[in-house]
Amino acid sequence: MSKLTTASGIPVVDNQNSITAGPRGPVLLQDFHLIEKLQHFNRERIPERVVHAKGSGAFGTFTVTEDITRYTNAKVFAQVGKQTETFLRFSTVGGEKGSADTERDPRGFALRFYTEDGNWDLVGNNTPVFFLKDGIKFPDFIHTQKRDPKSNLKSAQMMFDFWSNTPESLHQVTTLFSNRGTPDGYRHMHGFGSHTYSLINDAGERVWVKWHFKTLQGIKNLSAAEATRLAGADPDYAQRDLFNAIATGNFPRWSVEAQIMNDEQRQAWEAKTGWDAFDLTKVWPHGDFPRIKVGILELNRNPENYHADVEQAALSPGNIVPGMGYSPDKMLQARIFSYHDAQLYRIGTNHQYLPVNRPRVEVYNQQRDGAMAVGNGGAAQNYDPVHMGSVPAAGGFGHGDAGWQVEGVAGRYDTRMTDDHYTQAGNLFRLLDANEQRDLINNMAGALSQADATVQDRWIGHLAKADPAYGKGVADAVNRILNKA
Template identity: 45%
Template sequence: MPSQQVFNGKDGAVYTTSNGAPVKEPYAAQKIGFNGPLLLQDFHHLDLLAHFDRERIPERVVHAKGAGAHGYFEVTHDISDLTCAALFNKVGNRARTTIRFSTVGGESGSADTARDPRGFAIKIRTEEGNLDWVFNNTPVFFIRDPAKFPHFIHTQKRDPQTHLKDADMFWDYLSQNPESVHQVMILFSDRGTPDGYHQMHGYSGHTLKFINAKGEWQYVQVHVRADKGFKTLTDEQAGKLQGTNPDYGIQSLFEAIEKGEYPSWTVYVQTMTAEQAEKFRYNVLDLTKVWPHAEYPLRPVGKIVLNENAQNYFAEIEQAAFSPSHLVPGIEASADPVLQSRLFSYPDTHRHRLGVNYQQLPVNAPVVPVANFQRDGFMAFNNQGPRPNYQSSILPLSYKAKAYEGTDERHETWIGNARLQLSEINELDFEQPRALYKKAMDQTARDHLISNLAGHLGGVKSPVVKARQLSVFAAVDQDFSDAVAKAIGHPSVKPLPAAPAEKLLRLKTNIGLVQTIQA
């Protein structure tokens, strides 16, 4: 019997094969004689190689590079008038929480400080199941038509022939889809280069629905605001860190928690009734628009604190699977078409990356018992024993789903013919970006925005793409466009034509805002 090889690790573990058999020497391999061939019977060696060959799972198509940690969500304010979700039924309720922050477009080895939106995914383990808030660090996004998403992401990735990032691809798409300009201006401001992952805000972007015990519901947007403020890097600082420390975000988050400087955020909601939505100047289901705080103030809800680093990054962060479809009673998805598309896309990706039983992995498993008719498949850790795998009359499951006292189907009745639809560019698409540039930004922020845009747009080879993107900026503000044009040595360009705002307001029934769509 070989003697056991003991690790020098903290736990004093005995080195074994995958089936638990002790091994004397991890580096040794069985062979015939001193220089003879290897033996097929050496399970330890084959076990080692076979697992090594398979230890990489597919990386995320988007949000591949990221960092994360664990902590808790605590309810600080009563919002039981908004939602009957059990988490929010009492001030002081706490739930274990995991957050994964990420860049969007880069590969898993890319730099943390790249100019890119940041993912802000939150898994809250409630007594009614997992609630996932799959947010970004910007309140808007580039698209409002869901079919555009794969095309958009392809243009932010690598050219099929050269396998290089391509500024022409990047701006060709954006200039043809002007509704993206709101997000583009945020991205090329200093907000596009946060100072680490844990010093930024998170936003739902999408409109959700909160339903109370009476069945009354309101539209909701969620804001997760960093208690120490949204800290940013200049373009120069971010670029320097890309070369000197591409893992700056991962490192700074880990070290802050290790030192006891626990990052924290205050959670707020904005609310809007169906009646208010009818009168709102913008479509509440449009991901490129924000709700003005003056009209729809932030209402405090709770607090998130990260106070625990992962013990194993792969198991607890890389395998963490977040989806906007992971909801609990009292919180529902709105008819936002991009959100509706994500409800399918995220779990579909998880099944591809992690397997059909991805929610049985420890980091994803709910803290409450799971009982259903799903069985088997790869890695069925909890296959539910002898429980019937159908709706049995012999050993039936009990059903305790929350029932609302009343229902309000108004605003949720859809009548109409099937149709293909693509949103139309409208004057409203430039109102909020114009306010961002002329009112929200000071002169320093405007100067940085122009400089950052010029540095990237200036690398475009196609004069058509340059002129088209400048026309989008001119639709926002002519002085803004002219400043960018001057910085890249391009003539002034006239604004992009857009449909009048009144036309969109008349078409609200065609984009799913009001209660019915007439055939």
């Protein structure tokens, strides 16, 4: 057994008794070991994530199985068979850190690739769409998923009041109240990058891309009743399932796939459908843009320390590497800022020094000082001199990004009255079999019945526009619940 020391390496002679003035005290302030021990204990909890607080994580590998170098020169895809270390954090979205991981909620799917060009973070969910298309609404939305400021209770009234006034949420809410809203652990669900990103090849040509991670364990979901039972009997069910599977060598795997759209295809598809290809509340139908296989993701190593590797993990959709780019997706643009800003508050200005966040390559920058400045750049200069005639990156932009055309008058453009919020949500409802439709209707009606009549009528009106049977089914189910009350 190792000899106990203070954090400064000083041997601890007695870890059982404080220094006191006589056998009965009082305790003396000079007991540095006691003070240090209590001070650190008081600071063991870093601020909880505002969203995605309840989470699990594991390390693994990504292996390229198909050649996509015609689309991107990102080194992570350089050749078939190439392997890259990864870290994946799963989470629920709305619950606190101590909540159950079987609750009805989207699941976060935050994946890091430790590439030789730095960290590539793909921060998505287990759904291909989201509730919103513009990040300016995100704080309001999350407030409705948290606790009522007066009662400190979760509120179906707040949730459906927001959703019914934000019909762009209908597609995601349909997924949420289907059986996929309560996946059976993390191993039996798909993951999605959700946003539209870019890939750039050696010629500087850009294509748009959506990332898909298809579980090779097969989709399995919990019934509403079973999810509720497990929330009480085993609120860490998904965490336990993932950890034990990896510990026993039953490594979960996902097929990594991509949908590709060039800009000419985008323009033609948008003209045909009337949908915005960068709208996070919409999918690209697979019939129009089939998925192509890229590789295999395998999780094969549990963290040695949960706090160090999972709680302190700090991923950001702003972290992309050469051969990749962003898109005009408004939610993505907001998240590029907000995720890194949240990490600066939650963990600290030098959080990239932590092992789980540290890239597997040398880092050279002019960032210095601040709390926990490990290394702090040594004697290297902390400024970048201005050079005349410097050579621009390929294509003239950072990351070798070819850029996209930007034009128009700056302003706040409101498209809520003209956007199609209903077709894709209706398509999803019609895609479900009769049993799945029944479960969706009952799950939604149980929550909606807790809202007031005005909110119920407004929400059911949106459902009816997506599919008349959808609206009628939920209306009838709500009436049955209320008549029994």
